[in-house]
Amino acid sequence: AACLLTWRWFNQEAEPPEAVKYIADYDTWTFKFGDTTRHFQAGLSVEENINDPTSTTWIELLDKRRNDFQDVLDRGRAIYKYQVGLVSSLIHGGDISQFGGFRAFVVNVPVILASLAGEIVRERKIDVDFMLGWSCSADKDETWKMTCSLRSTKPGFDVGAIAKRFGGGGHPGAAGFVKKISLPLKRVV
Structure with a gap:
């Protein structure tokens, strides 16, 4: 995944933040973290300014000293459950x-x-x-x-x-x- 390669290029041996690991897991569709990857992705989807790489959201997610990763993950669990229910309903119309x-x-x-x-x-x-x-x-x-x-x-x-x-x-x-x-x-x- 590009995010993991970029992290490693600029940070050499430093362990990537959880956010980078989970984004890479979703991007490569490997899901080695199981549904936790899906929950994190769902939580990210509602973050304000998530498409702006200079937003405070990214600064907070990439700072290992903060606990913002867990906040996104917790929110994402509920969002993912809702998304599964919504898509299941839509599939009935397919x-x-x-x-x-x-x-x-x-x-x-x-x-x-x-x-x-x-x-x-x-x-x-x-x-x-x-x-x-x-x-x-x-x-x-x-x-x-x-x-x-x-x-x-x-x-x-x-x-x-x-x-x-x-x-x-x-x-x-x-x-x-x-x-x-x-x-x-x-x-x-």
Whole structure:
């Protein structure tokens, strides 16, 4: 994971903070810390300014003398439980379809929850090659787009190759693409 490589480059032999270890575990999808990795990721998802590398959140998380890591983890447990319930409800509205010549479980799910949806489809052993999560949004210029997130549900099935066929990209286990669409909606604000 890039975060772990970066830490090691700049800090040589120093042990990385817990936050770096758990982010690397999630990024490489190894989950050697089990659900704790998922809980930490869920807790991070609601942190203010989390995408700003200079935010106080990161300063606090990377300071080993502080206990902010545990706070994020504790909050994340409840958030993850909620996310699992929400995605499970959304999956009830999904359907098995043909897509790109393969069997896909297609479900309307926010991009941020696509990986969790893929995990749940895989755990439920739904007989498909992959999960296709889709959601729609508009740019500021009112151009509507459908974002499709693909997650492999079978070992060795390469969703990156499918996404590439539709102008996207990614990895064998997780990929995606975006398509412009036309909707009879006009932004009023």
